[in-house]
Amino acid sequence: MTPTPTPAAASAEWLRLDNQICFSLHAASRAFNSVYRVTLKELGLTYPQYLVMLVLWEEDELPVKKLGEHLRLDSGTLSPLLKRLEAAGLVRRERSARDERSVEVRLTEEGAALRERALQVPRRIAEATGLDPREINDLRERLDRLTETLDSAGLDPAALEETPGCR
């Protein structure tokens, strides 16, 4: 099938393979998102909002900055998202007294209470994946390692230089 063809043909082959892998990741990500959307609809949360609530259910109160580090999201994404959560009555935002640059995000009673209804979400998602906990855990570890590798590769500008064939 691929008997070490010419370099150009090999690149073309890679372009097809790449086609497959980026399709796969893109599709899986959106399929997951879709399942979460359906499941979270009755809680009135979007998927990213659910992620924020997950952190808050563990931490109870923390500045936007810390939230962003947990979720790898910047203020451009979090500011409007948190405003919507505040408008929904699930969180409060208030300037820190100690450091007025910082905004502390904390759960309202309503927000804390929502956790009870959210307890059923993970099981539903796990069922939808059709995987057992061991497989889920394995996939999670792979994805974490992949993310770490991608981050370190992506943030390094030198990586672009040391790649021959750019010109």
Add this chain to the structure above:
Amino acid sequence: MTPTPTPAAASAEWLRLDNQICFSLHAASRAFNSVYRVTLKELGLTYPQYLVMLVLWEEDELPVKKLGEHLRLDSGTLSPLLKRLEAAGLVRRERSARDERSVEVRLTEEGAALRERALQVPRRIAEATGLDPREINDLRERLDRLTETLDSAGLDPAALEETPGCR
């Protein structure tokens, strides 16, 4: 650590596990997206636009509908995206003569020529993942199976009913 605790505690544990898995997927997806963004910048393409171009480099011409089936995207996403590609001079859109509901998308010469410069993209991405082709293929297959399972689970409204504990 988890010696078959009370049901409520078990759900709480799942909520933490779920925390991990959805973080992982979310982060991996965006990390990938980020690497593609950097790599595609010099081609003047976004990641979804690159996906569209990949299809067109294989198919050369096809209606928006088919494109959407390949990519699992609807016209709400594709219409503005294709307009941008057209504005960039990479594709042409024209009403089909046979069926005037349909819009045929085809590459311009410039769009076809861009393929040459895109040939180096897959290798860069593969390098950034730090995985060998076998591992990439394995991951791809897992993701494809997962997507298939998620889609069939998500589109079935009965799945919500047969889940006890919703009330």
Add this chain to the structure above:
DNA sequence: CACAATTCAATTGCACACAACTAAATGGCC
């Protein structure tokens, strides 16, 4: 032929995601 159901692309509205920028507050240094 007429009419209803279907198909297809486009549009609208909402919610991320992220780059780039702004503005306020803080901390370090002289």
Add this chain to the structure above:
DNA sequence: GGCCATTTAGTTGTGTGCAATTGAATTGTG
């Protein structure tokens, strides 16, 4: 104390992603 670099949220602009709707074209049925 005064000044400057840094930190922190927020804002703006662009580009998806998707649900819901619109409108034109086509197909099926009587």
